[in-house]
Amino acid sequence: MPVARRETCDARVIAHVDMDCFYVQVEQRKQPNLRGLPTAVIQYNSYKGGALIAVSYEARRCGVKRSMRGDEAKEACPQIELVQVPVARGKADLNSYRNAGSEVVSVLSHKGRCERASIDEVYLDLTPAAETMLMETSPESMQDFEEEVLKSHVLGLEIEDGSDAKEEVRKWLCRSDASYQDKLLACGALIVSDLRMQVLKETEFTCSAGIAHNKMLAKLASAMNKPAQQTVVPQSSVEGLLASLPIKKMKHLGGKLGSSLQSDLGVNTVGDLLQFSEEKLQQWYGINTGTWLWNIARGISGEEVEGRLLPKSHGSGKTFPGPQALKTIDSVQHWLNQLCEELNERLYSDLDQNKRIAQTLTLHGRAYKTGDSDSLRKFPSKSCPLRYGTRKIQEDALILFQAGLRDFLGSYSFKFHGNKNSIWGVTSLSVSASKIMSIPSGTHSIAKYFGGQYPSIDIVIDEAVPSSPSGSENCTGMVPYDLQLPYPDYTEIKHSNACLDPQDPLNHLFTKVEGLTEESSFTSPSGSEDRVTHGEPHRVLPAKDLSHVSNISSLKAVGKKKRAGKMLHENCSIINIFNNYHNSRSSLEQKNVSNAHDVKISSLLGSQSADDSYSTCNEEIDTNKGGCSVGVPQGREAWSSYNIDEIDPSIIDELPPEIQEEFRTWLRPQKRPNVAKRGSSITHYFSPDKSR
């Protein structure tokens, strides 16, 4: 949650690092002969030469743009080298780019708190590092600087014609009469240029960066001078910068909200927003967005750098444009199988490398209905608890699709159901895994149970662990681990204060999840009658008729209520054990657990081979004191097994500092409830952010 309190108290040093045409650089590193040539990365060569997704700066100089197709690019720049995105399972495979992004993160993350903002972007909070540098090795006392940092752009620093820009920058960097804030930024510039050189040395990738007092300004700055340059935003330059900055250039305002601002208020630059009171902006766009707008007009953004090096979800998707639209369940199933195979592979990599498990599987689709004016209707997304193993994910995804299709088609559809000349076409499919939790990996960690050292714990193991649990060889339905999350556990996570009602007639089901699982895993996808539904709000699918859908254990086990702290050992979910473990700790013991949360960076970035065994649970305590740990669950989820309201605030001081921080973040004032907006249909995305 953004908190702008710091904005007025102390100056932060925030950097945004943005890789230059990243996919191109990854391909050029693979094929060094392409270096320096106009190059673009395309996917799917079939239609008009494929779609460009990254363009080198040489090619941009030729007039090639990202919105072009391969053919157009060739036309604009005949010498252009077009490299195809790797394809696996008939779809684009972005793994090499993800892994390259991780390489970059591993270099950047050892200096200050680091947030992986996307596959090729990172935020850094360099405040402590800059403060330290200012105290110990202030640029003021430095004689010479690296060439690289002298190439920095400093906004508001006037370079007269004929004067030496590098000399001006050098003078700015070691100005002794600079404000404290500017001195910190100067330190930030030195640190960042150092980091960028390190990235180049260790990964062969160039990047650009912005250095400013908050994320918003750093992000703006990193895009101002590309490629391979950095830009500093002194506070004194902010007003002028925003005064002329087109509103649409601002992050979050590139879409409909930005357009509304233009049409509702006649605002064209960020500076134009200054004329409106906070109340006025709130009236138009709601409390949160209104306050956010009022702040950004003043260059204020209190968003914290999150300290997260890993993605929060994994997804795999594909589009089937126009004539390629899928018209049969069989073709849908085929593609779902491909997508799920990829997803499963990535889930196991994440488990292996980062000791994380995902809890929710979601299916998204797009579809049209033929001969229906309503054909643009949205295909609903559906989700359910995630069960590990290719086959299970495939089964569940198909079920979710069928549920979605049923909703999509509505009542009149059923007679054509399954007909060859179907009245629908699917134009895109995607499956994703979210609600990822990190499994603590220290001495007392249940991660050890994964390694089989404590086989008495009732985790279901279908089969011995193969070294590489990739999808295709799992078609037998055998999977290494049954990490399914039967419904009771799932709901329990979200409602740690839920109670077990001993009288609940569904309890017997609750304790029989394992049996149901075994039985249902191999049940044919139709005709099953022995499902159970109930009226609780945690159904995955609508309570309507599900009988056309196969059994799915997670849908069947629907008992929910449970007394906090009282666990049922018959229930074999890994999450349940996790919770049980946590809940049985004293607050003192929790210290140890928390300290052991972190996973070594090396395990994140080590060779990508999937054959590391889980038994190599390290007992190391994280050595990174900068709050930049890997694999630590962030935010509330990390503490989901505790009832927030039951935490005695006095225990917080007893916790290790990094955990205290997490608690405090978590206990910060929550966002104000939104109030009605007026005159705009734009929904609200922003949290209160204002300095007080």
Next chain:
DNA sequence: ACGGTTAATACT
């Protein structure tokens, strides 16, 4: 309605 794919976040 060939800017695809992936991911994050906010709202209801």
Next chain:
DNA sequence: TAGTATTAA
């Protein structure tokens, strides 16, 4: 909550 919508790279 689960589902929708917006944004961005």
